[in-house]
Each structure stands twice: as structure tokens, then as C-alpha cells.
Amino acid sequence: MTGVKHQKWWGWGVEGIGFDPEGKPAFAPFVKKQIGLDVSKPGIPPKFEDLDVPAPIIDGGLREQLLGIVGERFLLDDDLDRIVHTFGKGVRDLIRIRRGDLRRVVDVVVYPADETQVQAVVDACVEADAVLIPFGGGSNIVGALEPMPTERRTVVSVDLGRMAKVLEIDDESGLARIQAGALGPQIEEQLGRRGWTMGHFPDSFTHSTLGGWIATRSTGMQSDKYGDIADIVKGLRAVRHREVLALRPLPSTSSGPSVREMILGSEGRLGIITEAWVNVHRVPEVREIVGYFFPDFSSGLRAMKEINDSDAHVTVSRVSDANETQFSFATQRAQRGVKKIVMGSMFGYLKRRGWDLDQMCLSYIGFEGGRRYVKRNQAIVKEIVKANGGIVVGTGVGSVYDSKKFQTPYIRDFLLDRGATADVSETATPWANLQNLYDTTTEAARAAFEKARTQGFVMCHFAHSYHSGACLYFTFALPDTDAANTYANYDLVKRAIQQNFMDNAATVSHHHGVGSEHAPWLDQDISVAGTKLHRVLLEGADPGRNFNPGKILHDGKPGVAMHSSDAPLPGGVPGTPEV
Amino acid sequence: MTGVKHQKWWGWGVEGIGFDPEGKPAFAPFVKKQIGLDVSKPGIPPKFEDLDVPAPIIDGGLREQLLGIVGERFLLDDDLDRIVHTFGKGVRDLIRIRRGDLRRVVDVVVYPADETQVQAVVDACVEADAVLIPFGGGSNIVGALEPMPTERRTVVSVDLGRMAKVLEIDDESGLARIQAGALGPQIEEQLGRRGWTMGHFPDSFTHSTLGGWIATRSTGMQSDKYGDIADIVKGLRAVRHREVLALRPLPSTSSGPSVREMILGSEGRLGIITEAWVNVHRVPEVREIVGYFFPDFSSGLRAMKEINDSDAHVTVSRVSDANETQFSFATQRAQRGVKKIVMGSMFGYLKRRGWDLDQMCLSYIGFEGGRRYVKRNQAIVKEIVKANGGIVVGTGVGSVYDSKKFQTPYIRDFLLDRGATADVSETATPWANLQNLYDTTTEAARAAFEKARTQGFVMCHFAHSYHSGACLYFTFALPDTDAANTYANYDLVKRAIQQNFMDNAATVSHHHGVGSEHAPWLDQDISVAGTKLHRVLLEGADPGRNFNPGKILHDGKPGVAMHSSDAPLPGGVPGTPEV
Structure with missing residues (x-):
């Protein structure tokens, strides 16, 4: 009706698209082996009718004003739209939606046509002491979209979807x-x-x-x-x-x-x-993603560093660890014909060269520019890959990467439908610390799995090279062996990983933001003096707390949930709370 | 005594080093022609004894505390040290020092040995409600170092010179x-x-x-x-x-x-x-600066843009306009022997090719990396230069650039000693606007010269390429025909240039900062809402106004001088003052 499309209210992406294990024979055995989950049973997607959506809190005067600004067609306060605009797509959001654990739902959604309408909406809301939460694609995974559970004022979600030119x-x-x-x-x-x-x-x-x-x-x-x-x-x-x-x-x-x-x-x-x-x-003349294999993650990391130091210019630099490499193979379509033979004989060749195929790591490097320029950069990279024991797989694997790159979140929903939890934690650190960060984080995750007495899985890739360091991106999954503990178990693992970032010279997040999820770590990440500057700026610029309050700054008041959940927090709230 | 060396109290650089026109026969005629100044008369450097330095304002308790922190050797309050730490090296600073127009001089200078001492100094000063102004090399040219003229509290200059490791x-x-x-x-x-x-x-x-x-x-x-x-x-x-x-x-x-x-x-x-x-x-294998000539500034700008768009990677990209090119020639040592013959025959060749040598523009491009990499980048650049009508001069001119690059401020002092004022204004803007910005700014300067009825000179170079734009750096000079008006005349020109930046999609400063000099333009540069965020942050983080107050934010109170001078401001205070 508004012309703005949204993701599913209960998961990633648009209705009708999802992960399909059909034709991927390695997937089910892989999941069974890694987290003991049987994915053959059909998933149970949640039903909207089961939700008990609280009535909107809005005073007639403000509603009239907003209607006058955006027009009837572009003000929505039906339950579905309110739910869609209340949550991001973090695993905490999705678990809670599936449980019907809603708390504070946004009261009304407006779709302004242009900046003038945004200004009118903002002025009306601030003057009525309402809360404004801007909404884009709703893909946030750090709890940046949900109103604070204690919010008593009207919460207006401002959907920018009509401003897309x-x-x-x-x-x-x-x-x-x-x-x-x-x-x-x-x-x-x-x-x-x-x-x-x-x-x-x-x-x-x-x-x-x-x-x-x-x-x-x-x-x-x-x-x-x-x-x-x-x-x-x-x-x-x-x-x-x-x-x-x-x-x-x-x-x-x-x-x-x-x-x-x-x-x-x-x-x-x-x-x-x-x-x-x-x-x-x-748009460059040539745009290519080339695949490589390394015998292990350490040699892959070394190669990435040497590429960064060389005269080569690349657009993407990425290496999966052994687990993520196995995961990639497990989620691929079964290969047929020539491709199957080529891959089969490549694996045979590597085995004969003494590779442990369980340790093998898949890498992608991107190249762009004029043809000669790309060729020269590829030649430099090839030398470095070989010097680190790796081999060139070619652009075939690269195009798989290209087509698959946006699909991973669907797998998380597929697992959630079947009672397993999966989430990501990503960070950045200087080059000298990458191996240590990788080792300690995977170890921290494994210790947390053990503490939770669950069979978890953690995998990682390196990406985003900078002069002085790079990003490590961890994905973990754990089965829902005991529904009552799922959330606490998940929390234990998530916290163990984030705390390990803090303890090992890495940032709370390289590119997912803060929201309410990461806020408790900021004191450790940027120091207490740093979060004070955040507070000075954000509270000083918005004394009425009308603009998405409760995000980035950690309230530090025990008893008030910082996360979108108030499930018991096993490790206590990290960071140095301010009183 | 402290072991920390400083620049001259009255000008740029260390005592004993200055611009020497000896052996540069083109310099005097050039200055005579451009601003009508006769540089043959000897300069009159100012005398320190002529200054009337006000007594320091400091309470015995604070002085004792500071002494206890840094020790006797590293607390100075003699007149010379206080003057050195009161001013930067902006032309306003230097003119005022020469006039003995001092106003508020810092009261005491401390030289902490390490961060612990800095912390102790900061705590003592804030708790005594003193003002802290950090001091590095003292080269600031936007009035960021001088205490506010109205300051009644003790002003402590914190010289970081001992922390140099x-x-x-x-x-x-x-x-x-x-x-x-x-x-x-x-x-x-x-x-x-x-x-x-x-x-x-x-x-x-x-x-x-x-x-x-x-x-x-x-x-x-x-x-x-x-x-x-x-x-x-x-x-x-x-x-x-x-x-x-x-x-x-x-x-x-x-x-x-x-x-x-x-x-x-x-x-x-x-x-x-x-x-x-x-x-x-x-340190790269090869580091080279190559010189080029373009027939005019516009073709030089076009070439810089094409280099930026190409697959070449350079470290420096710079083109002087015709005036700055002439200035470069005029400040060079007279050439002899082979070099003279080569340059002479090059100019002859260019004339025969139809160049107007008065419009010719000198350009420098820097290259670094492995030998082959540098060679390839130079080849791409050469093609682009030639396609834009330019020619390669070679690394000879490049090395002149390398040796001269830090000398220009000495020429300003040489001129000041002889009664002429010179200053710089630099900015950045998108590529599409560079030519317009150049044209309008040189025109604005010329109109200001005319309004001031003085024979001024303005020159410019392009430098610092980014994907979407670059920096233009203007230098202007005007003679001191009437001592009483010098300051007002200078101000008129400076303001005309800065206002033209604001009116033509350019920033108040690309790399000189704000201080008190540029503060009045910030409302126009980053919008009033932007300066409000500055105010929220800076005042919120320092409610006692102890940390270098009065800089960056524009007080906008008529009657309080924003600049380090309260000379009459010809054009009124620009920007939208906040009350």
C-alpha cells in the first residue's frame, strides 16, 4: 500500500525466499556432526496470530498532526507494521518474536515523502515529547531499533523507504x-x-x-x-x-x-x-573474484598481510578458517560433471602434496580496474599465495562467492525454525594480533560451549584489510537441547566472545554498530573517558531524549535490561557502569 | 635549559636561518614588479627589549604545585618563554609582536616529562580553575594558541617538547x-x-x-x-x-x-x-618526485583529475598556477653551466611550440614503491600529462622541490621585515568546482586589493588529490604602503578569500584548523546545526572552560574580538552569530 516492501516479520529477507537444503547433500550430515541437530524434520515458522500485540499508545492530537503531514496512506498503526518496525534481525529479536516476547512495540509508523515531511514529523514529535526511531531496511542486529522496554511516551517509527532516489x-x-x-x-x-x-x-x-x-x-x-x-x-x-x-x-x-x-x-x-x-x-573494465586454497588458516593470514604490504591493489581479501571452509562446501550444491571431476582431482592432488584437507582454508581475493592492471595485481598475489603454500583455484569458486554472498542469514532462520541458535560477532585488530585473537576467541567460544554443556560450532573468516590490521568475523551455532536454557546458553557464548575481543586488543564491533547489544562493552573498548564524550554529545544534543534513546550509551542501572531481553545475564553486566 | 628548542619569538624557524636573496637575482625585480616593494633595503628585525610584557597572573599555591610536579628546571615564567608560548606563527601574530601589541600573555610554561606529570598538571590547573593551553611546535597560524584577551584566570602553557620519543x-x-x-x-x-x-x-x-x-x-x-x-x-x-x-x-x-x-x-x-x-x-625502494610543465593551470587541473581516475598510484600531485610558477623561478638560485643551458633550451623549445611562458605551470608528481611499480605509474602519468599538452621536466626540478619545500615561511618573514604582509588561505572542494573556485578566489583577492587601493599579488597551487576533489592553496602578499592601514587591508583580503570559499562550495580550511581565525566561518561551513554540535561537545566536556577556551566556537558576541586582534573588522563578523 505504501509501496515500501519489508522483510519477513519473523526472519531475514522477503517472504518466499529461504534456505533450501535440497540438492545440498552434505548439509544435513554436516549440521548433525557439528551441533548434533537433525535438520530433516520440517521447520515450524511462527504464526502472526499467536502474537499478543499491545495496543498503541498515541494521543489523538499527535496522530492527527502526523496524518496531516504524511497523509492517510503513509501512516500505519496495524499490528503487523508495528511489529516489523519494532525489531531488527538480531538473533535475540528473532528468538523473542518466535516466543511472542514483545514488550514495547512502536506505536505508529510514518512514511515521509521527503525531507520537508521528515522535518515536520520530527518537530511535531519532539514538541509532543514523543520518541523518534528512524527505520531503513530493518536489518540491524545489535538492538538499535527497538524502543526501550520502559518507554512510556509515544514511539514513532520513521520509515525512510519512500526516500530511495x-x-x-x-x-x-x-x-x-x-x-x-x-x-x-x-x-x-x-x-x-x-x-x-x-x-x-x-x-x-x-x-x-x-x-x-x-x-x-x-x-x-x-x-x-x-x-x-x-x-x-x-x-x-x-x-x-x-x-x-x-x-x-x-x-x-x-x-x-x-x-x-x-x-x-x-x-x-x-x-x-x-x-x-x-x-x-x-564501473571498472574488469571485476574479478579469484579463489585460492591455503593449507591452514595461519598461512592464509600471512598471505593476506603480505598482499597488503606489496605493491598489489585488491578490492576484497578474505580467508575462511577450516570450519568455515567445510561449512561452505556443506552448503554448496552437489557438483556434477566436469566441475565434480576437477574439484575431485584437485583434492586428490592436494592430499598427495601432503595437505590435511580438514585444515584447508578457502580464500577469495577481488580485483578491479583495467585489464592489464588487474593482470599485474593478480600476478603479484599469485606469487604471494604460492610462497605461503597456497594454490590458485580460479574464478569458478569466485563466482560461487559472488552469488552466495548475501544468502547466509537465511541459513540462520532455517536453523532457528529447527531449534538451533546461530549468531555472529565481528571485530578488528592490528595484524600482529590476528592469530592470537583467532586462537583465543575460538577457545573462548569452545569453553563457553563446554560450560553450557552444549555441542556448539564456531567458524571464522578474515576480511577487510587495512594498512595496520583487519577484521575477523566469527559465526557460531548451538543446538536447542533444552528450550529453557537456550537463551542463557546463547548469551553465555556471545558474551564470552565479545569479552575476549575486549581482553585481546580488539574492538567491540568492526561494522555492526553498538545499539543496545554492544553498549555494555564500550567502556572497555573506548575507555570510560570515551563513553563520557559519547554521553556529553548524545545527551547534550538531545536533552529531551526524543531521538532513539537508550542506544549506544550504557545506562548501567542494574535491573534495567540493556539487551532487548531481560533474561538473566550469566556474567553480570560487563564494563564499568556509571551511576 | 629545558632541552626543548623553540622557533624565533618574532618569526618562523630557528635563529640564524632565514631567507637570503643573495644569488637569486630574479627575486628583487619580481617583488618590485608584483607588489611594488623594494627589498634591497635591509630588514629591521624587532627587538625583544622593546616589548612591554605584562607580569604573570599566578597564585603562589598553584605555582608551588606545578613546581612540585615538573621541578624547577621545567617551570618557566620569564618574559621570553611566555611570549614564545603565547603566539603561533600566523601573520596576525607576527604583525602584533612586531608592534608590541601583546594583550593576554600566558602566565607560566610547564614542561612535563611524561603522561603522569601531564595528568598532575591538568588536575592541579582544573582544580585551581586555571586555563590549560597545550603547546607543540608553535607553528599554528589560525590563532589556536593565544589566550582569550579577556581571560582573567591563570593561563598555563603545557609544552610537550620533552615528550618526543x-x-x-x-x-x-x-x-x-x-x-x-x-x-x-x-x-x-x-x-x-x-x-x-x-x-x-x-x-x-x-x-x-x-x-x-x-x-x-x-x-x-x-x-x-x-x-x-x-x-x-x-x-x-x-x-x-x-x-x-x-x-x-x-x-x-x-x-x-x-x-x-x-x-x-x-x-x-x-x-x-x-x-x-x-x-x-x-621506507620504499624508490621515492621520486618528477617535475612537469603544463601550458596553463586549467590543463594542469585536468591532468591531475585524469591521474586520479587512472590506475596509477601517486604520492604527491601538485600544480602551481602561473603566478606561483613565476615565484618559484624568482626564488631559485641563478642557474649555471649545463643546467642553465638545458633550462634555456627547454624554454626556447616551448616557445616554438607556441606556449605563452607567462602562463606556464610547474607541476610535481611523487612516486613510491618497487622499481617496476614506480616505472609503470610514471608511464601512465606521462601519457596523461602529454595528452593534456604538458611535458616531463624530470627529477631535477623534483629535487629542487624536495629541498625547498619547508623554506617558504622564511620568505614571509623577510617580507615582513621590509614592510610587506603575506599570508595563506587553503581549502578543499570537489573536482567539478576546482576551476570555478580558483577563478572566483583570485578574482575576489584582486577585487579586495583594488578596494584597499594596494598592489597585491595572489598565487595558488593545487595539491592533495582525493577521489572526489582536492585542495587549493592560495598565497597572497600586499605592500605596506600606509602603516596605519596595513592591518585593515590585510584583513579585507583575507576575509574576501575566506568568504569566497564559503560562497563556492569549499571548506574554511583543508588542513590549518579553526582556532579563532576561522571560527567565524564555521556556521557557513558546517551549518548552524553543525556548530551547535561542536558547542554541545566542547562545552559539555569542559564545563569549567579550562581547556583552551575560545577556540573553534565562535562567541558571536559583538565587541569581543574573535581574532587575535581587535582592529576594526571591515566586513563585520561573518557567519550567523549565536546569542
Whole structure:
């Protein structure tokens, strides 16, 4: 009706698309072996009728005002829309939805047509002392979208979905002005028609927006070339109470502490981002992803570092550990014909060379540019891969990566439907610490599995090279052996991993943001003096606490749940709470 | 006595080094022609005895406390040290020193040995309600060092000069931990001994420090490769009242609005930076600067853009306009022998090709890396230069650039000694706007010269390429035909240039910071909503206004001088003042 499509209310992606184990014969045995789960039983998707959605809290005057601004068609307060706009897609969100554990649901959803309407909505809400939560693709997994459980005021979700246009391209500067509500595919489609790309491809690409990327400091897979969203965004506009923050596109500036960088990562707390100027690039002549195998993860990490130090320029650098490599094989379609023979004989060859195939690690490197340039970069990379004991698999595996890259979250839903929990934790650290971080984190996860007396699985990949370090991305799963403990068990593992990041020179999150999920770790991540500066800025700029309150800052009040759940927190609240 | 060396109290650089026109026969005629100034008369350097330095305002208790912290040798309150620490090296500073127009001079200078002493100094000062102004190399040119003229409290200058060590190098990650008081040469010397470079070479390199670079968002000449200081700094520590802000070195993070980016550009207002983790790089096999000539500035700009779009990677990209090219020739030593013949025949050749030598523009491009890599990049650049009508001059001119690059400020002092004023204004803007910005700014300067009825000179260079734009750096000079009007005339020109940046999609400063000089333009640069966020952060984090108050934020109170001068402001205070 509004013309804005949303993800499933209970899981990732759009209705009708999901993970299908059909034709992937290795999948069921893999899951059985790793977490003891039988995936042959059919999944039970939740039913919306089972939910007991609380009535909206909204005063007639504000509702009338909002109606006057956006029009009847673009104000929704039916239960389904309210539920869709209350949650992100974090595993905590999905578990709770499946349990009907709703708490504070947003009261009304508005779909402004343009910045003028956003301004009118913001002014009306602040003046009525309502809460504003901006909504993009709803893919957030750190609890940045849900109202605080204790919120007594009206909560208005501002869905930017109608603001999805590329407004302007500055062909000479390589800049595009794009509305904040545009989803990844909407952006690339509009830019692509004119020969441009933004080059920002996070895993959430199909279901996340420019505004969301900025608000959470997103990173895309091609970050080695295009940079993080913080590098890509050169100017922006954000609506605050009775004013618009307007930052013109500038390649670089020394005009005091960067206000652009205050909005990046602000998760709705400093205003509602309406549009941004971003770097765009001409679609390159050649764009290739090449696959490689390494005998183990350590040699893969060493190769990534040497590539980073070399004169080669790559767009993607990624290595899966042995577990993630096995997972990749297990979720692939059964291979047939020539491909099967080629892969089979490659494995035979590697075995004869003395490889332990259980330790083998799959790697992808991306290349872009003119043909000669790509060729030269590939030659440098090949030398380094070989020097580290690896081999070139070729672009065949690369194209598998290309087609599969956005599919992993569907597997999580498939597992949830069958009673297993899976989640991710990602971080970044200097090169010298990568191996240690990998070792200690996988060990911390395993110790947590043991403590929870459950058969868990953890896998990891390296991605996003920078001069001084990179990102490690962990995925873990555990079976639901005892429904009452699932949540506590999950929490135990998640916390063990995050705490290990803190104890080992790594950040709370490389590109997923803070929300309420990561807030308790910030004191350890950026020091207490750092979170104080956050507090000074966010509370000072929003004294009425109207803009997405409760996110980023850790309340530190025992008894008030920081997470979207108030399930007992096994380890106590980490960090140094402020009173 | 403290072991920390300072620049001249009255000008740039150390005593005994200055610009010498001897052996540069083209210099005097050039200055005569451009601004009508006769430079043959000897300059009159100011005498310290002529200054009337006000007595320090300091209560015995605080002085005792500070003495107890740093020791007698490292607390100075003699007039010379106090003057040295009161001013930067902006032309306003230097004119006022020469006039003996001192106003509020810092009361005492302390030289802490380490972070513990910095913490003790900060705590003592805040608790005694004194003002703290950190001091690095004293090269600031935007009025970021001088106490506010109305300041009635004790002003303590915290000189970081004793904290100049490279503390640690993480060889595996390419990171170094360096104390904030280290000057450029101290850093490169310590890193170089171990085969590393930071690659940050601002024009102020010899007289500026790491802490100063961070506090003002500095950019170095090799920024095309190494990035701005904001890209180079990965972690840092800053002392605040009874706490240390500690940001560990991280390649990238999404832990909310970047606190690192709050400290970058904070000019002492959020605390005293004591050390930082910075990216360091192995000294490359080849490091070359190649000179080129273009027939005019426009073709030079086009070539820089095409290089940026190409697969070539360069470290420096720079083009001088015709005036700056002539200035370069005029400040060069007279050439002899083969070099003279070569240059002579080159000019002859260009004339025959139809070049107007008065429009000719000198360009420098830097290359680094392995030998083959450098060669390939040079080949791509050569093609682009030729396609835009330019020619390769070779590395000879490049080495002139290398040796001269830090000398220009001495020429300003030479001119000041002889009664002419020279200053710089630099900015950044998207590629599409560079030519317009160049045209309008030179025109605005010329109109201002005319309005002031003076024979001024303006020149410009392009530098610092980014994907979406670049920096333009303007230098202007005007003669002191009527001493009473000098200051007003200078102000008229400076303001005309800065206002033109604001009116033409450019920033108030690309890499010189804000201080008090640029503060009045920030409302226009980052919007009123942006300066409000500055205010929320800076005032909220320092409610007692103890940390370098009065900088970055524009008071907007008529009658209170924002600049270090209260000379009449011809155009009124620009920007939208806040009441």
C-alpha cells in the first residue's frame, strides 16, 4: 500500500525466499556432526496470530498532526507494521518474536515523502515529547531499533523507504547525492544505469539502506578498494528539531572535530539522516573474484598481510578458517560433471602434496580496474599465495562467492525454525594480533560451549584489510537441547566472545554498530573517558531524549535490561557502569 | 635549559636561518614588479627589549604545585618563554609582536616529562580553575594558541617538547606509538633508523609536532598515498581532568560516533594529547618526485583529475598556477653551466611550440614503491600529462622541490621585515568546482586589493588529490604602503578569500584548523546545526572552560574580538552569530 516492501516479520529477507537444503547433500550430515541437530524434520515458522500485540499508545492530537503531514496512506498503526518496525534481525529479536516476547512495540509508523515531511514529523514529535526511531531496511542486529522496554511516551517509527532516489550525480567529481532510504540494490541499479557504482556491498546489501549504513558505520565487502562507509560519505543532511544539519560534500576538511563523523555511527540519536553525498566510481573494465586454497588458516593470514604490504591493489581479501571452509562446501550444491571431476582431482592432488584437507582454508581475493592492471595485481598475489603454500583455484569458486554472498542469514532462520541458535560477532585488530585473537576467541567460544554443556560450532573468516590490521568475523551455532536454557546458553557464548575481543586488543564491533547489544562493552573498548564524550554529545544534543534513546550509551542501572531481553545475564553486566 | 628548542619569538624557524636573496637575482625585480616593494633595503628585525610584557597572573599555591610536579628546571615564567608560548606563527601574530601589541600573555610554561606529570598538571590547573593551553611546535597560524584577551584566570602553557620519543614500533602491524611532543624530524629520524617512515610531511614539518597535527587535522604533502593525519592516527591517549581517554590502535571500528575523530581537530579543548598510535610504512625502494610543465593551470587541473581516475598510484600531485610558477623561478638560485643551458633550451623549445611562458605551470608528481611499480605509474602519468599538452621536466626540478619545500615561511618573514604582509588561505572542494573556485578566489583577492587601493599579488597551487576533489592553496602578499592601514587591508583580503570559499562550495580550511581565525566561518561551513554540535561537545566536556577556551566556537558576541586582534573588522563578523 505504501509501496515500501519489508522483510519477513519473523526472519531475514522477503517472504518466499529461504534456505533450501535440497540438492545440498552434505548439509544435513554436516549440521548433525557439528551441533548434533537433525535438520530433516520440517521447520515450524511462527504464526502472526499467536502474537499478543499491545495496543498503541498515541494521543489523538499527535496522530492527527502526523496524518496531516504524511497523509492517510503513509501512516500505519496495524499490528503487523508495528511489529516489523519494532525489531531488527538480531538473533535475540528473532528468538523473542518466535516466543511472542514483545514488550514495547512502536506505536505508529510514518512514511515521509521527503525531507520537508521528515522535518515536520520530527518537530511535531519532539514538541509532543514523543520518541523518534528512524527505520531503513530493518536489518540491524545489535538492538538499535527497538524502543526501550520502559518507554512510556509515544514511539514513532520513521520509515525512510519512500526516500530511495539517487537525486544527483556529479560526473566530474565522482559524487552522488542519494536519499537515505535507498536500499543497496536501488542505489546500484540507479547508479549502474549511468555507468557508476558506489562499491558498497555489506552482507546485508539487499535489505539495508544508505541511512542505515551511515548510522551504524557499515563496511562493505569491497572495502579494500572503496573504503568503509565512513570513507565513502563526503557530505550529508540530517533533520534535527527545527533545524537541518547540512554538511556539503568535501573531499577533506579541518573544520574542528568532524561533525560528519559524529553522525556516522549515531544510530538515530543525533537526528534523522535524509540524504548523503557519497563517492561513486565508474564501473571498472574488469571485476574479478579469484579463489585460492591455503593449507591452514595461519598461512592464509600471512598471505593476506603480505598482499597488503606489496605493491598489489585488491578490492576484497578474505580467508575462511577450516570450519568455515567445510561449512561452505556443506552448503554448496552437489557438483556434477566436469566441475565434480576437477574439484575431485584437485583434492586428490592436494592430499598427495601432503595437505590435511580438514585444515584447508578457502580464500577469495577481488580485483578491479583495467585489464592489464588487474593482470599485474593478480600476478603479484599469485606469487604471494604460492610462497605461503597456497594454490590458485580460479574464478569458478569466485563466482560461487559472488552469488552466495548475501544468502547466509537465511541459513540462520532455517536453523532457528529447527531449534538451533546461530549468531555472529565481528571485530578488528592490528595484524600482529590476528592469530592470537583467532586462537583465543575460538577457545573462548569452545569453553563457553563446554560450560553450557552444549555441542556448539564456531567458524571464522578474515576480511577487510587495512594498512595496520583487519577484521575477523566469527559465526557460531548451538543446538536447542533444552528450550529453557537456550537463551542463557546463547548469551553465555556471545558474551564470552565479545569479552575476549575486549581482553585481546580488539574492538567491540568492526561494522555492526553498538545499539543496545554492544553498549555494555564500550567502556572497555573506548575507555570510560570515551563513553563520557559519547554521553556529553548524545545527551547534550538531545536533552529531551526524543531521538532513539537508550542506544549506544550504557545506562548501567542494574535491573534495567540493556539487551532487548531481560533474561538473566550469566556474567553480570560487563564494563564499568556509571551511576 | 629545558632541552626543548623553540622557533624565533618574532618569526618562523630557528635563529640564524632565514631567507637570503643573495644569488637569486630574479627575486628583487619580481617583488618590485608584483607588489611594488623594494627589498634591497635591509630588514629591521624587532627587538625583544622593546616589548612591554605584562607580569604573570599566578597564585603562589598553584605555582608551588606545578613546581612540585615538573621541578624547577621545567617551570618557566620569564618574559621570553611566555611570549614564545603565547603566539603561533600566523601573520596576525607576527604583525602584533612586531608592534608590541601583546594583550593576554600566558602566565607560566610547564614542561612535563611524561603522561603522569601531564595528568598532575591538568588536575592541579582544573582544580585551581586555571586555563590549560597545550603547546607543540608553535607553528599554528589560525590563532589556536593565544589566550582569550579577556581571560582573567591563570593561563598555563603545557609544552610537550620533552615528550618526543617513538615509544614502540609494532613491526608486524606497521604501527608506531609516538609521544605527542615529537617534532617531524624527531619522528622521522627515530623511525628511519629502524627502516620506517610515517610519511607525514606538512609544510610545517620541521617545527610542528604529532600532537599539533592531530589537534588541528593536519595534512602532509604525501597525503595521496599516506592519507591525512586523520587517516594515519589509529589510536591515541589524551589527558582530561582526573582521567585519560585511551583509544587503542584499531584499523577500523563501528563503536558509535568516532571518539578518535572528536579528538582530531579539537585544538586542546577536549584534553591534552600525550601520545598516538600511527600507521608507519617501510621506507620504499624508490621515492621520486618528477617535475612537469603544463601550458596553463586549467590543463594542469585536468591532468591531475585524469591521474586520479587512472590506475596509477601517486604520492604527491601538485600544480602551481602561473603566478606561483613565476615565484618559484624568482626564488631559485641563478642557474649555471649545463643546467642553465638545458633550462634555456627547454624554454626556447616551448616557445616554438607556441606556449605563452607567462602562463606556464610547474607541476610535481611523487612516486613510491618497487622499481617496476614506480616505472609503470610514471608511464601512465606521462601519457596523461602529454595528452593534456604538458611535458616531463624530470627529477631535477623534483629535487629542487624536495629541498625547498619547508623554506617558504622564511620568505614571509623577510617580507615582513621590509614592510610587506603575506599570508595563506587553503581549502578543499570537489573536482567539478576546482576551476570555478580558483577563478572566483583570485578574482575576489584582486577585487579586495583594488578596494584597499594596494598592489597585491595572489598565487595558488593545487595539491592533495582525493577521489572526489582536492585542495587549493592560495598565497597572497600586499605592500605596506600606509602603516596605519596595513592591518585593515590585510584583513579585507583575507576575509574576501575566506568568504569566497564559503560562497563556492569549499571548506574554511583543508588542513590549518579553526582556532579563532576561522571560527567565524564555521556556521557557513558546517551549518548552524553543525556548530551547535561542536558547542554541545566542547562545552559539555569542559564545563569549567579550562581547556583552551575560545577556540573553534565562535562567541558571536559583538565587541569581543574573535581574532587575535581587535582592529576594526571591515566586513563585520561573518557567519550567523549565536546569542
